[in-house]
Amino acid sequence: MNFLTIMIRKAxxxxxxxxxxxxxxxxxxxxxxxxxxxxxxxxxxERFEKDVQSGELYLYEENKHLIGIIVLTDFMDDEYISVKWLTNNHNNLYVHRVAVHPLYWGQGYAQQIMTFAKQYAKENQYQSIRLDTFSQNKRNQKFYEIRGYQRLDDIYFPKQSEHPFHCYELTL
Structure with missing residues (x-):
């Protein structure tokens, strides 16, 4: 028999x-x-080195092969301060740098990674999950909206793009 070993672990x-x-x-x-x-x-x-040092970067692996990543943190970046969130700025989980290798796009791996994030948030009693996604990435917007995330205000990261990033929140 050929067994598939799936693991999400800290990087x-x-x-x-x-x-x-x-x-x-x-x-x-x-x-x-x-x-x-x-x-x-x-x-x-350097950003990933900080994520590893803080223990906030997780890997999704199949048979010890890296498929995707996600960062889970309770630290609110300054860019988020002006956003009118659905919940108070207390006990929230922030999702950053979700990525699935392009060879595996469209195969459900991002869904599994986000299911892990939601389970992690519930187990650690967070009141919501917050994230942002690029305004020009319509596929990501649909991905989060289908999962119940509500689109809120826009923020900007000038070093990344002149276009805004949409903020989303899922209350738990």
Whole structure:
């Protein structure tokens, strides 16, 4: 029998090269699709090093092969301060840098990663999950809206794009 081993685990420093390679492949594939969300300024290897050091970066692996990543944190970035969130700014989980290698797009891996995030939030008694997604990435917007996330205000990351990022929240 051939058994499939699926695991979501915290990333280690030894995973950084594979993580950076995955996100660079994602950036290239998005740009080829006309989505200029990630570039040479974001996400950086240094950003991922901080995510690993803080214990907030998780890997999705099948048979020890990296399929995707997600960052889960309770730290609210300054860009989010002006957003009119659905819940109070207390006990919220923030999702960042969700990525699935382009070879696996459209196969349900992002759904599994976000299911993990929701389960993690519930187990740790967060009141909501918050995230942002690029305004020019209509596929991502639909992905989150189908899962019950409500679109709220826009924020900007000038080093990434002149276009806004839509903020979303899912109350638990």
């Amino acid at each position: 280690l420093s030894s995973d950084l090269t594979a993580i950076h390679s995955l996100t660079q492949d994602c950036a290239k594939a998005m740009i080829a699709s006309g989505i200029h969300q990630w570039n040479e300024h974001y996400p950086t290897q």
